[in-house]
Amino acid sequence: MGQVLTGLRLKQPSALPGFGLSLGYTLTYLSVIVLIPLAALIYRAAGIGLSGFADVLADPRVQAALRTSFGIAFAAAFTASLFGLLVAWVLTRYRFPARRLVDAAVDLPFALPTAVAGIALAALYAPNGWIGSLLEPLGLKVAFTPLGIFVALVFVALPFAVRTVQPLIGEIDRELEEAAATLGASRLVTVFRVVLPPLIPGMLTGFVLAFARAVGEYGSVIFVAGNLPYVSEIAPLLVVIKLEEYDYKGATAIASIMLAISFVSLLLINLLEAYARRRLGHA
DSSP states (O other): OOOHHHHHSSOOSSOOOOHHHHHHHHHHHHIIIIIIIHHHHHHHTTTTHHHHHHHHHHHHHHHHHHHHHHHHHHHHHHHHHHHHHHHHHHHHOOTTTTTTHHHHHHTHHHSOHHEEEEEHHHHHHHHTTTTHHHHHHGTTOOSSSSSHHOOOHHHHHHHHHHHHHHHHHHOOOOOHHHHHHOOOOOOOIIIIIISSSSHHHHHHHHHHHHHHHHHOHHHHHHHHHOOOTTTTOOHHHHHHHHHHOOOOHHHHHHHHHHHHHHHHHHHHHHHHHHHHHHHHHHH
16 A cells, blocks of 8 residues: 555656647647648659759759858858857856846847848948948948848847857856866966867857858848849749749749758758767767
8 A cells, every 4th residue: 555655656747748648749730830831842842853953953043042042141150159159258247237238139130020120231231321331431342242141141140149158158167267277277278178168069059040040031131132143142032033933843943952951951060069069978
């Protein structure tokens, strides 16, 4: 009798439903929201055939748009990761007036409609804008160039880089930094040997999220890019153009190619992140 009561006491009530129900809900949700739409895209693309994909990829305009989208997205995600680390460090380690206001401003790209962001950036960086008018005498043109795409993508990607690293910075024990200084380590050595290693997985996660957001960004880019074919035209815009021309096969092919490149890129980055976590975990 005592063993039965002990066994009953070990079964603690759970606020969440059982594993079977939770797993079923998870799979159903993912299927309806993610897997089924992607499967429909892949099924539609399968009807094009390899020759159709080859024709789409052979188009110089498509190649230029893919290079622009993925190349600038990678550069913007890398830049956002570096500056995001600095912003997160300042917000976590220092106390200064209006710190909470600055902290809230980091999340503005989350809440701001992308079209509003694009119009604001175009107005700022246009040749007659507040910032563009200062850069034009230096020979720098941002709006309606690939550089404008880069600025817009950094703007929308920065919050991902900040928010993924900020909690990790708060968990770093300051006594480790003090111990390194006591042992004679310079500030540079302390940063690279004590501070950065536990932040690398978070930085990689922020990079993945920033890259994923930047690749699919549309609204803020089209207002500041100029959308010139072979120069500043992004792949998502080319998909919309194909749809407006009723070229559904071309739009589906470009979307499928973007899906494949995005999946491979994110898979490789996630593998690198997992390797970094394992290595730092064993270190």
